[in-house]
Amino acid sequence: EQVVKTLLNAGADVNAQGGRYGNALQAASWGGHEQVVKTLLNAGAHQHLEDDLALSPE
Known part of the structure; x- marks a missing residue:
């Protein structure tokens, strides 16, 4: 989690x-x-954002 915060x-x-x-x-x-x-x-990540295979985090 700390690495993610540092990158953001x-x-x-x-x-x-x-x-x-x-x-x-x-x-x-x-x-x-x-x-x-x-x-x-x-931090504003879009939960419905799809990847190249049309998959989302949901």
Whole structure:
């Protein structure tokens, strides 16, 4: 969670797409990282944002 906060404070795009899990919110939710999910949502992550396979964190 602290790494995510550090990246966000440094200006990382909370909705950036790419990599194996699409975006940070998808990776956190699929990994069961509840606190990271909350941190990302509080930072403005879009919960309906789909990846290249039309999958969303929901």
